[in-house]
Structure formats: structure tokens, C-alpha cells
Amino acid sequence: MSKPSIPQGTRDFGPDVVQKRNFILNTIRSVFELYGFQPLETPAMENIETLMGKYGDEGDKLIFKILNNGLDNPDKEKQVREDFEKVLQGKNVKGITERALKYDLTIPFARYVAMNHNQLTFPFKRYQVQPVWRADRPQKGRYREFYQCDADVVGSESLLNELELANIYHDVFAKLGLSDYKIKINSRNVLVALAELCGGADKMTDITVAIDKLDKIGLEKVKNELAQKGLATEQIIFIEKYLKISGSNIEIITGLQSLIGHTDTGDKGIKEISYLLQHCDPSINISVDPTLARGLNYYTGIIFEVAAPKEVKMGSIGGGGRYDNLTGTFGVPGIAGVGISFGVDRIYDVMEELDLFPDSLQVSTKVLFFNLGDAESKVAFALMQQLRNNGISCELFHENIKFDKQFKYAEKKNIPNVVIIGSKELEENTCTIKNLQTGKQETIPQASLMKFAF
């Protein structure tokens, strides 16, 4: 038997890590609910055809497929061998795999809306906090199993939704103490206008993929990539002008206006962005980024991305945008929506690196009762139960051993108070309370323990 291990890219979360993660998750959930979003959960696995083809060719490769059960049934051997031949050629065959682990929360949500649109009240605002899986090579900030926290509004085209989502980002990061975040916005319409003006509406994807890399690889390499994709020199010069738009939000808007504002789609995109900027409270750290493109092709309007503080070298810690016709692929056309997502695992890594978790998270048990004998611990147990009924978490040490051990246990578990009931206290119906942080201790009647302020 070899050493036990866990699959590549997955993690165990120990007690203190879970507490910190819950701090993040609970913060996000509470803000979602504050804005009127309702919880939804979907299965870990979906039918494979629900997921395939929704995330592009690259995405399809990263979907975890689940092998069917019963493939070793001798009666099916011939069929299974034939099917497996097709799998070797890169096809999905129902006989081998018909389920897959979910890859994100948006597509399962779209599937849910398509299945239930008759019962739902629109606009439907749902949030969802669940793990998703990707068969990617793990690296910094990237795992094979990770949590997504999504909030989406479907059935409404109002920009008010975008405004609310931007505020949710702000509220969550403010509550987490991650005030150095930065929300970047752009509109897909601006990018469409850019592509149209470059005579390459069909080159939209190539253009967006290339310019998205600007801050990573630099202007020259972006231009090279565009040239490789077959764009003409004057088109690249135009894109270069676009990429050089910078400055304050107002300056960027002005720059966009002069470059693409004369087209219908460009004008529409600029208006979307302007609306958001005008209605956002100045405390919200939001800025226009014309190079923001986002890979997923289903976005159609405003797109968001949240950057972590620069010093931590982490990719985005959240993203989202507007999409039209999300459920169209499931046979229910005409339902538009907009949504955002939080990358909890990355937020955790960033907060850990910046040491932003409050110390108070580490306390779980407030009081440890010492165990100093049968009669003594019997009294201690009764008192402990009363305290527990009052909502104070406490423990009785599991065996009667020397003080030293019991103190050290309290210390290791970060328990701030101990209650000592030994033979002396037993006789006098008292108990001794010691605060381990201050070192102070006092002896009070047992009857007063319930009133003690721990």
C-alpha cells in the first residue's frame, strides 16, 4: 500500500483554512442576499451534451468526463470496444461516457432556466456557490477543483442590473478588507465596432484575444499576432490607435467617442459604459479598460473583470458580463441576462498573502473546563451544558491528567478561557476562571458562572 494522496490539483482544507474560506463565502452570500438574489444548487455532474461545445474547443478539452459504469459487462464487450475506438479518435460516445463534471456555474444555470422558465418569475436573480472542475494543469492560482460564486439576473435588459452587480463587487471587497481591488469594465459593443471598422467583423475573436494580452506581452507582440491572423497594416494601425487610448475614465470615453463613436454599435457601447460610470458612487473603484475583452464568446454587452492588488501577481479574482440569449442553445430563445463571478480560491490566496484575515476567525471554543477527577468533572459537565445552552462554545478536557497538559491543549486550540473545578472548588461550590491571554484569574460561585462575560 503506497502513501495515501489526493488527485492532482485538489486540496484538503484543514479547520483553520475552512474557517477562513467560510468567512469569504459567508460574506459573499450575505451581500448577494442583501441585493435580493436567491440561492440555487445544481448537480456536480451534468449530461455531457449539456456542457460540450459551450466553452469553445479549448474548453471541451478541459471538461472532466465520467466513465460509464458497467463497461466490464461481458455481454457488451464488442460494442464497448467499438465505442472506445471512437473515443481514441477524440469523439464523445454515449456508450463510454454520458456524464461530465460541471465546468462552470453559468451553463448549468442556463440549463436550469431553460427547463423551468415557465415556473420562474422574471427577472430571476439567483446566486450559486459550488465547486467546479477543470482538467487543466495546476499552477499558481489555478486548481482542478475550485469554487465559483456566481450571481446572475436573467430576464431583464436594464442596465440597472449591471449597476447593482458593480455595487456587489464593491460591497464584498470592502467587507473583506480588500479595498485595493480594481473593477475593469468595457463593452462588447465597443469591441464589435472596432472589429467592424477594421473591415473584419469575422476577425472579432482574433482581435479580442490579441488585445486582451496587451499588458502581458506588450504592443509589439500584439501587433505581430494581429498580423499573423491576417489583418492588414492599416487595420493594425487603427487598432494601435485604439489601444493607445488611456487616461482617466472621461478621457478614455472621449477617445473612444472620436474613434468609434460614429458607428451604431460603438455609440451603444460607449453609452452603456457611460451610464455605469455616471451612476456608480465615487467610492467604487471602477475604470474603463478598452483592452478588456474576456475570452468567453457569449458576452454581448458590458463586461467586467476584477483585478487583485498589483503586488500579489494574481490573475483576475472575478469577472462577468452581459449575454443575450443564454438559454437559446437549450431551446428557449429570448432570455437575456447579466452575471458576475467571484474566484474564491484566488481571493483566499490574495488575502492570505496580504494577511487580511481577521484574527478573531481562529477562535472557536471559548471555554475549556479542566478535568480534575470524576466528581469534579461531573459538576463541570453540568455547568458546561448550561453554558452551551447560552450559546457559548465550550469543551471539557477528555481525561484527568496533569494541569500542564490541559493548559497546553487550551493554548494550542487558541481557547481563551479555562474553568478550573478541583477538590477545593467542589467543596466550596465555586469555580476558578482564568483568562489565558491576560493571565488573570478569579474564583466565583458556580451559580454566577452563567452571568460571567466570556
Place this chain on the structure above:
RNA sequence: GUGAUCAUAGCUCAGUUGGUUAGAGCAUCAGAUUGUGGUUCUGAGGGUCGUGGGUUCGAGUCCCAUUGGUCACCCCA
């Protein structure tokens, strides 16, 4: 999927051109200390050096393979 790099005690790491019985700090356990923890002192346990092959009189050290971690590319949260 492509590439780089690493793997030695529970943890963080030393380990010389290949050479006797593989070390340290921290942690753990026991004692100093039978009703007062954190500090200190003393002692102990703990390793088929990731796994499998190979070269060699001899391998933690060199070679090959394999697994896993980390990082980068692609893509993404």
C-alpha cells in the same frame, strides 16, 4: 496539451569531486514540575533519501524511466 524545475524525519531545509552508522532547527513524546500554560534545561522517538530500474567495489549524490509538487505557455477563476 507543451516546456522548465524540484522531491532527504510530521514541517523547513543542510548533506563537499560518488566513500564508514544520513544531520540541524522547529514540532512530537518523556522528565525537571502531583493545583497553574507560554520561558528555560535534560533526554527520547522518528528516515528502505518519492517510486522502479541502471552504472559502480560502493549511489541521498551520476544515468534512464515513472509518479507527484511548483512555475511558465495555451487557456482561464
